[in-house]
Amino acid sequence: MSRRAAARFWLRRPGLVLAVAVLVLVLLSAFFPGLFTGRDPLSGVPAERLQPPSLHHPFGTDQLGRDLFSRVVHGSALSLKATSLAVAVGLVAGSALGLLAGYVGGLLDDVLMRIADVLLAIPALLLSLALVTALGFGTVKVAVAVGVTSVASFARIMRAEVLRVREATFVEAARASGSGPLPVLLRHVLPNASGPVLVYAAVEFGTVVLAVSALSFLGYGAEPPAPEWGSLVSGGRDYLATAWWLTTLPGLTIAATVLAAGRVSRALDGETEEISR
């Protein structure tokens, strides 16, 4: 790929550049919140409560005088941790099941895919709610509850790819040259079937940010005063009439992250071929 082709690719897609920038900022704030703010997200100055956004407090302050920007920045760590965990649960469990179903086939395939049908039939948020109610409160539990709902989708996609790759000539060649079923599965089938699943994981990332935020909005996330994006929006509800920034700015942060993740995943799903051509 030439350097000019790459430059043209990015110049033609200012939206994508913006999306990547947003994601990089969000990731940085999750791992190095100190880069963005030196303020304590947990303790505030009661005398400075409910101040509108200003240079001093870019996102304003909340009802206890805590800096909202700092809470959003520190909140991204918990929110992204839950998101990554949820995507990992879906990716790992879903891929493993899809791989098995596709490669083994027969009765196992039927049973696994009917279970996946049942999972897909239940609205995802409803299923997450039911799971988190049973599991209890907390960031990790929210992540697991959200992750489980995407297992079926991952399994479906993986199975479809495996069915295709399984019949490929190089797999037959490997089998003919005496490789056992497990080495064939791990060395030949999995690497060649994992592309679409990884793209789906990127797509899923944005959706999961929302689902995790929705559950934490409903009060299932971390216990107060730990900030999470969803609980920040929820905490500002009582102040809608008096302090718009408490709901709007964390809400916009969530929206920006979801849109950015969506844009990036769309680019991964085919657009990059243009550069490598």
Add this chain to the structure above:
Amino acid sequence: MLGSRRSYAVFGLVTALSLAATACSSSGASGTGSSTPHSGGHLTFALASDPICVDPQQQGNNDAIYPARQLVDSLTDQDPKTGKIVPWLARSWEVSKDATTFTFHLRGGATFSDGTPVDARAVKDNFDGIVRLGAKSVLGASYLAGYRGTTVVDKNTARVTFKAPNAQFLQATSTFTLGLLARSTTRLPAAKRCTDHIVGSGPFTLVDYTPNKSVEERRRAGYSWGSSLWRKKGPAYLERISFKVVPESGVRTGSLQSGQADAIGGVAPQDEDGLKAAGFTLLSRANPGVPFALTANTARPLTRDARVRQAIQLGVNRKEVVDTVLSRRYQPATSALASTTTAYQNLGDRLAYAPDRARKLLDEAGWKPGPGGIRVKDGQKLSLKVVWATNFGPNQTALELIQQQLKKIGVQITLKSTSIGDYVQVRQKGDYDYAWGNTTRVDPDILRTSFSSKGLNLSRLHDSALDAVLDEQSATADAARRAGYAARAQALVLEKGYQVPVFELTTVVGVSGKVHDLDFEASSRLQFHDTWLS
């Protein structure tokens, strides 16, 4: 893509809520029409939470009491201004010198809405029934502690006797908890009489209660046995009352402004100024009883140490909580009882903010500063679990501020929320160090309900000195001497740090211009009998 449709749905949910506010605009609040009271009209009242159960004998939270109070009459009433006990269903009464025997002479002619008479037999059925309810009626069980029985002397004379002196009982007969229900209700098991089958003799009758939605009530025609405190004789003015459950404080405020509700409960402190500026009336009255406080569970290893409890008491800055989280209508707690309670004793000096003394006490108790500013002893962090219910809007913000204040003296607080319906159960299980909450009652005997080891004893106390004072208080009919015991009890509770009072609850109700004469009764709950719409 599989995820896209649901992602938009969830996204819509989150953003719609954040944008909803801007759509709310205020409409005219000034009332038009006649200025003299007249019958008729349908009043809509927005409740802050689901009543869960509208049986007045079982429930104690405000949102259940607002609808439930209208369904029943009590033997007596209490004048909110003077605290005097005055006639209602009972024309007169006698109390024996030792406060063990109470004889009530009922007015004749009152009936329950199923047509059965309100007579001495009904009094007996009710009090026997409340004792049977046991823990289902937390308040009732404490009002009737030591209940021996009720004797039907004649049709309209009932004599209630107790095994031990029970001075608070006369005031208790003025409460909704001891309001009288018909036999068709009292014979039912507790769970059966929560949503329907509640038959009282009150100025309104229950049409329908749909949990999490609304309580509908209709005026009782022919009602003529109202409290002697009420201005209007005979039936109520209002034809119907609808209590709608609207949990979001912003939505409640909006529904008052848009005219969807005529009055709303639980006005959030931050909305008070806006409502006033838009021309709405705010009614408020300080609640008597136990103020909002952290009540210790003394069976837990960390809170067993009195020095830890006292340090927590000194480490809370009450004024900052009131100034930051609440409004001018609220005030910091100055005792174990709120200032509008009978026999309240100002102990504000003990409740001053003194973080240095708190730190010293913790040092003495062996808790040394540790990593992250949290104190440690023998490898254990000084971390305390606080359970709280979501029934009062500012609770979470207040607790987060207290959490922040206590961190300054090296104490970590973790917060565990629960619904008001589960709150008592969670406290009975005991997996917490402090419980956050308040209890409303005019009589100082509420201290015995909260702190006597002979009752439910949710604090798991074993304090014979406090028990003795509380028992003396309840055994003394003479008001002045009784007040002395009650004052001792307040001092003891604070001295031992059993309770960390923070602020006094004020009931704030927002009312549109067309609602008139909506009154608070003595415990700061609402009475709709005299209310009329213009």
